[in-house]
Amino acid sequence: xxxxxxxxxxxISKIAAGEVVERPSSVVKExxxxxxxxxxxxxxVEVEGGGRKRIRVTDDGEGMSAEDALLAxxxxxxxxxxxxxxxxxxxxxxxRGEALSAIAAVSRMKVxxxxxxxxAGVELKVEGGVLKGTEAVGCPLGTSVExxxxxxxxxxxxxxxxxxxxxxxxIGDLMARVALANDPIxxxxxxxxxxxxxxxxxxxPSSRLAEALGKxxxxxxxxxxxxxxxxxxxxxxxxxxxxxxNARGIYLFVNRRPVRDRLLMHAVLEAYxxxxxxxxxxxxxxxxxxxxxxxxxxVHPSKWEIKFSDxxxxxxxxIQSIRGxxxxxxxxxxxxxxxxxxxxxxxxxxxxxxxxxxxxPLPAREIFDLGLRPNAREIPAESSFLGQIAKTYLVFExxxxxxxxxxxxxxxxxxxxxxxxxxxxxxxxxxxxxLPESIELPVDEAQATEEHLPELERLxxxxxxxxxxxxxxxxxxxxxxxxxxxxxxREIIRGIVSWGKQAGLPRPFDPxxxxxxxxxxxxxxxxxxxxxxxxxxADLRDCHSPSHCPHGRPTSIRITVSDLxxxxxxx
Ligand SMILES: Nc1ncnc2c1ncn2[C@@H]1O[C@H](COP(=O)(O)OP(=O)(O)O)[C@@H](O)[C@H]1O
Ligand SMILES: [Mg+2]
Numbered sequence: 058x059x060x061x062x063x064x065x066x067x068x069i070s071k072i073a074a075g076e077v078v079e080r081p082s083s084v085v086k087e088x089x090x091x092x093x094x095x096x097x098x099x100x101x102v103e104v105e106g107g108g109r110k111r112i113r114v115t116d117d118g119e120g121m122s123a124e125d126a127l128l129a130x131x132x133x134x135x136x137x138x139x140x141x142x143x144x145x146x147x148x149x150x151x152x153r154g155e156a157l158s159a160i161a162a163v164s165r166m167k168v169x170x171x172x173x174x175x176x177a178g179v180e181l182k183v184e185g186g187v188l189k190g191t192e193a194v195g196c197p198l199g200t201s202v203e204x205x206x207x208x209x210x211x212x213x214x215x216x217x218x219x220x221x222x223x224x225x226x227x228i229g230d231l232m233a234r235v236a237l238a239n240d241p242i243x244x245x246x247x248x249x250x251x252x253x254x255x256x257x258x259x260x261x262p263s264s265r266l267a268e269a270l271g272k273x274x275x276x277x278x279x280x281x282x283x284x285x286x287x288x289x290x291x292x293x294x295x296x297x298x299x300x301x302x303n304a305r306g307i308y309l310f311v312n313r314r315p316v317r318d319r320l321l322m323h324a325v326l327e328a329y330x331x332x333x334x335x336x337x338x339x340x341x342x343x344x345x346x347x348x349x350x351x352x353x354x355x356v357h358p359s360k361w362e363i364k365f366s367d368x369x370x371x372x373x374x375x376i377q378s379i380r381g382x383x384x385x386x387x388x389x390x391x392x393x394x395x396x397x398x399x400x401x402x403x404x405x406x407x408x409x410x411x412x413x414x415x416x417x418p419l420p421a422r423e424i425f426d427l428g429l430r431p432n433a434r435e436i437p438a439e440s441s442f443l444g445q446i447a448k449t450y451l452v453f454e455x456x457x458x459x460x461x462x463x464x465x466x467x468x469x470x471x472x473x474x475x476x477x478x479x480x481x482x483x484x485x486x487x488x489x490x491x492l493p494e495s496i497e498l499p500v501d502e503a504q505a506t507e508e509h510l511p512e513l514e515r516l517x518x519x520x521x522x523x524x525x526x527x528x529x530x531x532x533x534x535x536x537x538x539x540x541x542x543x544x545x546x547r548e549i550i551r552g553i554v555s556w557g558k559q560a561g562l563p564r565p566f567d568p569x570x571x572x573x574x575x576x577x578x579x580x581x582x583x584x585x586x587x588x589x590x591x592x593x594x595a596d597l598r599d600c601h602s603p604s605h606c607p608h609g610r611p612t613s614i615r616i617t618v619s620d621l622x623x624x625x626x627x628x
Contacts, residue, residue: 060136061121061128064154068141069133077159077358080218081108081207082227084160086359088202089235090150091157092116093242094137095200098258103247107221108207108228115201120172123179127191130168130183132158146349150314150360157202162186163214164207170200185210229254233269234308234315237342240265266293266342274299274306274340279387283378288347288370290378294325295340296388297332297605306340311352313344317361321345324372328379331473331567332602334609341379345371386604440594442587449581451590458617462594464585466606468578469571471596472536473607476570485517485573487532494530494543495523498550503528505554512553516569518546536577545576571607 078084085102092100095118105111121129128134135154138144144152160166161183171178178196182189208215218224225248232246236256246254256268267275277299282291295306309321321343329339353364365371440455451462479485498506503526506513513520517534533542552569579585585593597603597612605611622628 059122059125059128061125061134061154062136062139063128063131064133064135064138065140068138068144077153077156078163078207079359080227081112081224082231083359084108084112084164084204084207085114085228086231086235087151087156087160088112088114088204089232089244091202092118092200093235093239094149094151095119097199097242099243101245101247102228102232103250104225104228105249107224107248109218109221109224111203111205112207113201113203115199117197117199120175120178120199121168121170122172122175123191123193125172126168126170126179126181127188129157130161130166130181130188134158144355145353147354148312148349152355153358153360155358158186160204163211164209165205167203167205168200169194169196169203171196171198173198225253231315232256234310236265237269237308238310238313238315238344263293270306270340270342277388278340278342279382281378281382283374283381285374285377286370287351288345288367288374290343290345290371290374292341292343294328294342294379294382297329297339297383297609298388298611300329300333300337300339300609302337304338307338308342310342310344311354311363312346312349314354314360314363316363318363320365320368320372321375324375325379328376328383331571331607332383332605332609337609343375343379345375347371384602386602388604442590445585445590447582448584451585451593453590453594458615458619458621460613460615462590462597462613463581463606463610464583464590464593465578465581466610467593467597467612469574469606469608470600470603470612471593472577473570473574474600474602476534476536476573480515480566480570484515486535487517487519488535488538489519489532490530495527496530496543496547497527498547500526502547502550502554505556506550509553513546513549516549516566516573518542518549520546534573534577537573540576545573548572567607574607 077087081104085104085108089100089102092114093116095116097116097118099117101113101115103111103113103115125136133154135152137149137152137154138147157166157168162185165185166181166183168181168183169178177193180190180192180194180196182191208218229246232244232254236242236244236254240262241258242256243258244254244256245252254268256265259265263275263280266278270278274295277296278293279295280291280293282289304322307322307325309316309318309325311318311321325339325341325343333339347365351366353366354360356362356364440453440460443452443454445451445464446461449464451464451467453460453462476485506520506528507522510520517532517537518530519532521529521531523529530543530546533546537545549569549572552572556565579593603612619628
């Protein structure tokens with residue numbers, strides 16, 4: 058009895074329909090997933106001409122009998138599910154029974170396979186979906202599927218393929234993703250006979266990370282893990298300072314399946330909110346694990362998209378796991394230079410099993426009442442103040458070495474959290490002006506002001522209409538009282554006007570608070586004495602996210618004694 062069965066029409070009708078084969082990398086994806094589902098431990102991908110000429114994927118998995126191999130090439134034939142219910146308990150990468158037939162229809166395919174216990178293997182040749190020959194052959198256990206001349210019979214599709222380099226890039230990226238999520242498997246990628254990527258099986262999981270993303274990136278990534286209910290979120294997330302212009306450094310997986318998912322992407326970006334500059338993207342590898350019934354993988358023909366049954370729980374777990382780790386700022390406490398990296402990764406349980414709720418990512422109202430106290434502090438309490446450089450950087454000595462603080466960035470962080478705290482508890486402390494000031498605004502701004510008087514009051518500005526487009530400003534935020542409060546108010550009103558243009562978005566108070574913090578903070582080029590400097594660092598130590606200013610610049614830089622020893626050639 059063969060393993061593979063053709064699905065019933067009822068099940069077929071429930072399977073997300075559409076094209077599986079878009080480009081060479083989609084062929085590689087399907088073939089590699091089959092190799093993994095077959096239990097392969099060694100998976101080799103050979104491509105020629107960026108995959109346009111030839112792709113061959115070889116595995117040492119369970120193989121197929123001659124009978125099964127023939128069935129496998131039919132549409133909707135699969136050994137992975139049988140009935141409708143199985144669609145909600147999918148533990149394999151494949152389940153649609155479509156890939157082999159779809160690829161065979163648009164290429165010249167050769168399948169060679171041998172099952173354990175059988176003396177001879179089978180070789181099948183198919184061209185444009187037509188079986189050209191079957192024979193018994195001698196071959197190793199496992200399966201190899203070769204795909205030549207993709208789209209040879211569909212010139213319109215062929216035209217849409219990109220250059221060899223671009224297609225190869227997609228394949229390399231895909232292999233990195235697959236390798237990241239399957240570290241017990243050895244993967245190799247060869248192009249025109251040259252080994253392009255090698256992912257051997259290693260003890261230490263972070264070596265796979267280094268092979269997929271590069272050593273340099275790996276050193277800036279920190280492990281996180283959180284489990285809440287049925288959802289587990291884990292992975293590696295980068296220092297906020299290590300950010301990019303696009304989202305290509307964000308790798309998302311659900312039950313080890315690489316996915317493109319807006320919800321997860323949003324959660325990752327939320328976790329970094331106010332830590333990296335707007336419009337920049339972090340580097341993050343995220344694994345979400347949850348029971349198969351809690352995720353629908355049957356929404357997209359090539360399985361890149363998924364649907365969660367409780368998307369809110371997933372969103373929350375991801376934010377909390379990453380933000381919890383970031384708030385501890387492990388990049389400030391981990392010793393990398395000394396080669397202790399592996400050790401610190403193994404003991405990652407320390408920030409591993411955290412249940413700490415994320416702070417900023419929550420809506421502003423709830424942020425500051427959680428009483429969080431992250432343990433990573435910029436400046437050890439026993440540090441001493443040495444002086445100021447360029448009237449901008451504060452210099453401290455600590456047992457570990459030297460700490461430099463950017464006084465403006467640090468104060469900005471402090472004020473931002475202070476303002477956020479006041480705002481979330483009600484309103485920002487304000488101070489009446491001795492003489493109310495009158496301002497005149499352009500029509501659109503005047504209208505926005507009228508509509509948002511309560512919001513302005515929460516931000517610390519008490520404003521009253523006094524005519525068509527004129528207003529009395531009666532009170533201003535305390536921290537801005539001496540720092541051009543009216544100018545700040547005008548800027549805030551302009552910010553509010555732009556809310557109207559982003560209909561549907563939650564009202565982004567953060568940028569307004571950021572702006573106020575920036576205006577209220579001590580500026581660069583301002584002399585500070587020891588008492589002020591120490592007070593500033595003490596306040597910074599008490600922040601939830603002391604490492605960066607709200608725009609994403611670092612607040613402090615640490616130079617350890619060991620760094621100094623290296624610089625002076627002692628080590
Ligand atoms: N590399 C392989 N090793 C063993 N069996 C395979 C391999 N590739 C495909 N098969 C068999 O062929 C069937 C059809 O494959 P495919 O068309 O990709 O559909 P699916 O993976 O969705 O089941 C699979 O269910 C599996 O039984
Ligand atoms: Mg498959």
